[in-house]
Amino acid sequence: MPDPRTLADATPLSDRPPGHRDTGTPGHRAAGPPETGAGRPPGQGPTEAEENAVPPVSTAASQAGMRRRNLSLVLHAVAGHGEISRAAVAAEVGLTRAAVSTLVEELLSLGLLAEAGLTRPGTVGRPGTALVLSDRGPAGLGAEVGVDHLAACVVDLRGKVRASAYAEAPNRDHPPERVLADLAGLVVRAAREGAAAGLRPVGITVAVPGLVGRDPGIVERASNLGWEQVPAGPLLTAALADAEPPAGTPADDPSHAPSAGPPSSAGRLSGLPIGLDNEANLGALAELWLGGHDRDLRHFLHVSAEIGIGAALVVEGRLFRGAHGHAGELGHVPVRPAGPACPCGARGCLEQYAGEEAVLRAAGLDPARAAAEHPGPGGRVRLLAERAGTDPAVRRALHQAGSALGLALSGAVNVFDPQKVVLGGGLAELSPWLLPGIESELRRRVTDRHWPDGAVAVSSVGREGPLLGAANSVVRSVLDDPTSVRPRENPS
Ligand SMILES: [Zn+2]
Numbered sequence: 229m230p231d232p233r234t235l236a237d238a239t240p241l242s243d244r245p246p247g248h249r250d251t252g253t254p255g256h257r258a259a260g261p262p263e264t265g266a267g268r269p270p271g272q273g274p275t276e277a278e279e280n281a282v283p284p285v286s287t288a289a290s291q292a293g294m295r296r297r298n299l300s301l302v303l304h305a306v307a308g309h310g311e312i313s314r315a316a317v318a319a320e321v322g323l324t325r326a327a328v329s330t331l332v333e334e335l336l337s338l339g340l341l342a343e344a345g346l347t348r349p350g351t352v353g354r355p356g357t358a359l360v361l362s363d364r365g366p367a368g369l370g371a372e373v374g375v376d377h378l379a380a381c382v383v384d385l386r387g388k389v390r391a392s393a394y395a396e397a398p399n400r401d402h403p404p405e406r407v408l409a410d411l412a413g414l415v416v417r418a419a420r421e422g423a424a425a426g427l428r429p430v431g432i433t434v435a436v437p438g439l440v441g442r443d444p445g446i447v448e449r450a451s452n453l454g455w456e457q458v459p460a461g462p463l464l465t466a467a468l469a470d471a472e473p474p475a476g477t478p479a480d481d482p483s484h485a486p487s488a489g490p491p492s493s494a495g496r497l498s499g500l501p502i503g504l505d506n507e508a509n510l511g512a513l514a515e516l517w518l519g520g521h522d523r524d525l526r527h528f529l530h531v532s533a534e535i536g537i538g539a540a541l542v543v544e545g546r547l548f549r550g551a552h553g554h555a556g557e558l559g560h561v562p563v564r565p566a567g568p569a570c571p572c573g574a575r576g577c578l579e580q581y582a583g584e585e586a587v588l589r590a591a592g593l594d595p596a597r598a599a600a601e602h603p604g605p606g607g608r609v610r611l612l613a614e615r616a617g618t619d620p621a622v623r624r625a626l627h628q629a630g631s632a633l634g635l636a637l638s639g640a641v642n643v644f645d646p647q648k649v650v651l652g653g654g655l656a657e658l659s660p661w662l663l664p665g666i667e668s669e670l671r672r673r674v675t676d677r678h679w680p681d682g683a684v685a686v687s688s689v690g691r692e693g694p695l696l697g698a699a700n701s702v703v704r705s706v707l708d709d710p711t712s713v714r715p716r717e718n719p720s
C-alpha cells in the first residue's frame with residue numbers, strides 16, 4: 229500500500245478559519261471512560277449552548293468556557309499558518325498581545341505548542357520566537373476495520389503520520405471480539421512506535437464499514453462484516469486492556485520504546501476515549517482536511533467504494549449526519565428496484581452494480597479467486613485497472629458501474645446541490661473508466677443547470693483516507709478543546 233506518510237507530509241493540517249469548530253468530528257461519540265482531569269474527553273467540544281452563549285456573565289464556568297475558546301483560537305491560528313509569531317496570532321484572533329502571551333504560555337506548558345527559532349523580518353511586530361504545533365506529546369490514534377484488513381496509525385498535532393501498523397485480515401463473519409482483539413494488537417504496536425517518537429495518543433477513533441448511529445460505541449449494522457448491534461467501543465477497550473502489558477511492567481520488547489517506556493497507568497490505551505465512525509464519513513473529513521482543496525470548497529459529496537459503497541455529505545465545511553447518524557448510504561440507493569438481492573435486505577441497490585465484487589462478476593471474473601490472487605485492500609482494484617487496458621469486458625463492466633453511480637449520484641446532487649462530487653478510495657483509481665458513465669448520467673439528470681463539467685473531482689488522499697480521517701479527528705478535537713489534554717500527558 230502507498231505510504232500514508234507521504235500523503236500527510238504533503239498536505240496542510242488546517243483548512244479552515246481558526247476557531248471554526250467542526251462538530252463533524254466524531255469524538256462526540258467517544259465510548260471510553262471520561263477523562264476526569266479535563267472535564268470532557270478529547271473531541272467533546274463546546275456544546276451548542278456554549279457556542280451560542282452570550283459572553284460572559286462573570287462566573288467560574290463562563291470564564292472556563294472563555295479560556296477554552298481562546299486557547300482553541302490560538303491553537304487554530306498556529307495550525308492554520310504552520311509557523312507564526314505571537315504578534316501575528318494576536319492580530320489574527322483579535323486579542324491583546326498580553327492575553328495571547330498568557331494563552332501561549334499555557335499551550336506551551338500543555339505540550340501543544342513549541343517554539344521554532346526567530347520569525348523572519350516582514351511579519352507583524354518585532355522579530356520574535358515563532359510558534360509551531362508540537363511534534364511531540366499529545367497525538368491522535370486512528371484505527372480501521374476493513375472487510376479484509378486492519379490498520380492503525382499515530383499522527384502528531386501537525387497531522388503527520390509518525391507510526392503505523394497494518395495487517396491483512398479476513399474479517400467477514402468473524403466474531404467481533406476476535407476482530408477487535410486483532411485490532412487492539414495493531415493499536416498497541418502503532419502506539420508503541422509513536423511512544424518511541426515521544427508521542428502519546430489522547431484518544432482513539434475507529435473507522436468501520438458500517439452504520440454508527442447516535443449511540444456511542446455501537447456499530448448498528450455492518451452488512452459486509454456480518455455485524456449487528458456490536459458494542460465495538462467497549463469491546464476494543466477490553467481488548468486493549470488485555471493487549472497492553474500491565475501498568476508498571478517493561479514493554480514486551482524494550483527496544484521499541486527506549487526512552488518513553490510502556491504507557492503509564494495514567495496513559496494506558498485502554499483508558500482513552502474511543503470514538504467510532506463510518507469509514508465514508510472519516511474519508512470525507514480526510515478529504516476536507518487533507519485533500520488540498522481551496523478553502524471555498526465547503527459543500528461536497530464524497531463517494532468511495534470497497535465491497536460496499538459509502539458516501540458522505542459535507543455541508544458548510546461540516547459533516548452532515550442526518551437525524552439518526554445514517555446519512556450517506558448511497559450504496560443502498562435503488563438503481564433497479566427488481567435487481568439482485570443486497571445484504572441490506574433490499575434489491576437492486578447501487579452496491580450490486582458498482583461495488584468491487586459486482587464489477588468483478590460483471591466482468592466475468594470470480595471475486596473469491598480475485599481476492600485470493602490479489603489480496604489486501606486495493607488488490608481487486610489493481611486487478612481491474614490492469615485488465616481494463618486490454619480486456620473489453622472489464623472496460624464494459626466499469627462503464628456500467630459508472631453509469632449506475634451517475635444515476636444514484638444524480639439523485640443526491642439534485643437534492644443537495646453540492647459544489648463537487650469527489651471520488652475517493654478505489655473509485656479514484658478506477659476513475660478513468662468510471663468517469664464517462666458518471667458524467668453522462670449527471671449531465672442528463674441534474675436539473676438545475678448549474679452542474680459544470682469537471683465538477684466530479686478525483687481524490688488525491690488515497691485509500692488510507694478513512695484511517696487518516698480517524699487519526700486526524702482526534703487531533704482536531706484537541707485543537708477544538710486544548711483543555712482536554714491533561715498536563716501529565718505531556719512528554720517528560
Ligand atoms: Zn442494499
